[in-house]
Structure formats: C-alpha cells, structure tokens
Amino acid sequence: MSINIWIVVAGDPAVGNLIDTARSLGGQVCAAVVGSRVVADTVAAGGVDKVVWFGEPGKAPVEAFATAAADVIEATPGVVLGASRASDRVLLGAVAARLQAPVLTAPSSVSAEGDTLVVTRSIFSGIAEETVTVSGPVAVVLDGGPIPVANPAGGSALMEEVSAVTLGMTVVETHSSDFEQVDLGAAPRVVGIGRGLKAPGDLAMIEALAKASRSEVACSRPLAEGLDWLHKDRYIGVSGQHIAPEVYFAIGISGQLQHMVGVRGATTIVAINSDPNALVFTEADYCLVGDLYSIVPALTDALR
Numbered sequence: 001m002s003i004n005i006w007i008v009v010a011g012d013p014a015v016g017n018l019i020d021t022a023r024s025l026g027g028q029v030c031a032a033v034v035g036s037r038v039v040a041d042t043v044a045a046g047g048v049d050k051v052v053w054f055g056e057p058g059k060a061p062v063e064a065f066a067t068a069a070a071d072v073i074e075a076t077p078g079v080v081l082g083a084s085r086a087s088d089r090v091l092l093g094a095v096a097a098r099l100q101a102p103v104l105t106a107p108s109s110v111s112a113e114g115d116t117l118v119v120t121r122s123i124f125s126g127i128a129e130e131t132v133t134v135s136g137p138v139a140v141v142l143d144g145g146p147i148p149v150a151n152p153a154g155g156s157a158l159m160e161e162v163s164a165v166t167l168g169m170t171v172v173e174t175h176s177s178d179f180e181q182v183d184l185g186a187a188p189r190v191v192g193i194g195r196g197l198k199a200p201g202d203l204a205m206i207e208a209l210a211k212a213s214r215s216e217v218a219c220s221r222p223l224a225e226g227l228d229w230l231h232k233d234r235y236i237g238v239s240g241q242h243i244a245p246e247v248y249f250a251i252g253i254s255g256q257l258q259h260m261v262g263v264r265g266a267t268t269i270v271a272i273n274s275d276p277n278a279l280v281f282t283e284a285d286y287c288l289v290g291d292l293y294s295i296v297p298a299l300t301d302a303l304r
Contacts, residue, residue: 005028006079011036012087050160066095072162196251242261
C-alpha cells in the first residue's frame with residue numbers, strides 16, 4: 001500500500017480507535033499532535049510510526065495550529081483521520097480545506113484496496129448504506145476511542161518538533177462547563193430515555209437504573225434540544241451520537257427511525273413502553289409493555 005495515513009490530535013490523546021483503524025489500512029501511520037508534550041509522548045507510545053509535534057501550546061488555542069498542521073500534512077497528503085471531538089474537527093477541517101479533500105463522517109467501516117480508500121456509511125437516516133471509494137487525499141471523522149495502550153515492549157515513535165506560527169492568538173479566559181462530558185461510544189451499556197418521561201425530576205429514577213446496571217444515560221433528541229433535560233452530547237440519533245453498546249435500554253422512546261439509527265450497532269436492545277404497538281418493539285430484543293414508572297424501579301431493584 002502506497003498511501004500515507006495521518007492522524008490529527010488536538011490536545012486529547014484518546015485516539016486508540018484512530019490508531020487501530022490506521023493500522024488496519026496497512027500503510028505508515030503518522031500523527032500531527034497539537035497539545036502538551038505529555039499528549040505527544042502518549043500518542044508516540046501508542047502504536048504510530050511517527051509523531052509531528054508543534055511544541056507546547058502555552059495559551060494558544062487549538063485553532064491557532066490549524067495552518068501549521070495543514071502545511072505538514074500537505075507535504076505528504078493521503079488519508080487523514082480525526083476524532084469527532086470539536087477541537088479535532090477544527091484541525092481536520094483545516095487540513096481537508098488545504099488538501100481540497102472530501103470529508104466523510106460516521107463510517108461503519110474503513111478499509112483499503114491498494115491505494116484506494118473504501119468507506120461504508122449509513123445514509124437516508126440509516127435506511128440505506130453507501131460505499132465510497134476515494135483515490136487521493138480524503139479526511140475521515142471517527143470516534144476517537146480510548147487512550148492508546150503503550151507498547152509493552154517499550155519504545156516510542158520518532159518524534160519531530162515543528163515550530164508553528166500562531167499569529168498571536170491566545171486564550172484570554174476559560175469558563176468551566178456545568179456538565180460532565182461523557183463518551184457514549186465507549187460505554188458497554190446505555191440507558192436511553194425519551195418523551196415517555198414526564199418531568200426532569202424523574203431523571204433520578206433513570207440514574208438509579210443506570211447506576212445499578214453500570215450504564216451511561218442518553219436520550220432522544222427532544223430531551224436534549226427541546227427540553228434541555230440533558231446535554232446535547234447525550235443525544236442519540238441521526239445527527240447525534242451513533243453507539244454500539246452491549247446493551248441499550250430504550251425507555252419511553254417511541255422508536256422513530258431518526259433515533260433508532262443511532263443504536264443499530266447495539267448487541268441487545270431492551271425496550272420499555274406503555275404502547276404495545278410502539279415502533280421501538282420492532283427493533284428490540286426484549287419488549288416490556290407497561291408503565292415505565294413501575295417497570296424501571298422493579299428492574300433497578302432486580303439488578304441491585
């Protein structure tokens with residue numbers, strides 16, 4: 001295979017999935033790292049062949065290094081992988097613009113045939129799949145995955161430090177967010193809630209179930225973007241998170257396609273709904289018909 005493979009890293013070394021995907025393509029894997037030396041060293045020890053590091057960022061934001069990253073990758077363009085996190089998408093977008101490369105998001109599979117990249121992804125809200133083949137530069141957005149595990153045999157990739165012109169950009173002030181960010185893609189079990197939940201105070205009941213089942217809590221779009229009961233990073237659906245947990249609890253969720261496409265990769269779906277004709281039951285492996293306010297506490301007690 002003759003194509004180059006780049007991974008862009010924006011301050012967070014949780015790129016294990018990107019490294020695994022890059023390795024599966026068979027070519028040399030290089031990482032363009034914006035962030036501290038600790039981040040660069042973590043990526044270097046995680047299975048890549050080379051790291052290009054742009055030095056300690058100081059007070060400069062990630063965006064300030066976008067041009068430098070694009071310049072480095074433009075010299076040897078190829079397949080560029082980036083995590084779906086906001087900062088990583090900034091770098092990936094700058095690189096794609098410089099390379100005039102297409103950007104492919106949320107793929108279900110990525111493979112290589114010679115010097116051609118083959119990407120399969122869902123379209124039309126998940127009712128169909130398309131396979132795209134690209135020869136030449138292309139950018140792909142994937143779930144970053146966990147922090148890569150260091151090579152047990154020791155050793156790290158070649159590290160090259162490149163000076164970056166940040167145009168005097170600095171972070172003037174930082175405000176902490178008032179929510180706990182969660183990586184639903186890494187959760188083995190997820191409890192999803194929909195409009196069947198009557199009030200935000202009832203989230204305590206859902207959180208109790210999540211604790212008993214060692215799950216993360218997620219939701220359908222209306223609860224995140226209409227009612228604001230949960231943050232948008234917990235919304236599952238066409239334009240939200242796409243997850244593949246071992247178990248997905250669909251509680252008070254009608255089962256519309258726009259939501260269910262986000263959990264098509266789940267191994268087992270347990271649905272709770274008072275409507276025996278709810279669409280969610282056509283997708284579920286276990287169907288519990290009844291009042292969620294009775295079933296959820298009973299299920300929680302059983303799991304405890």
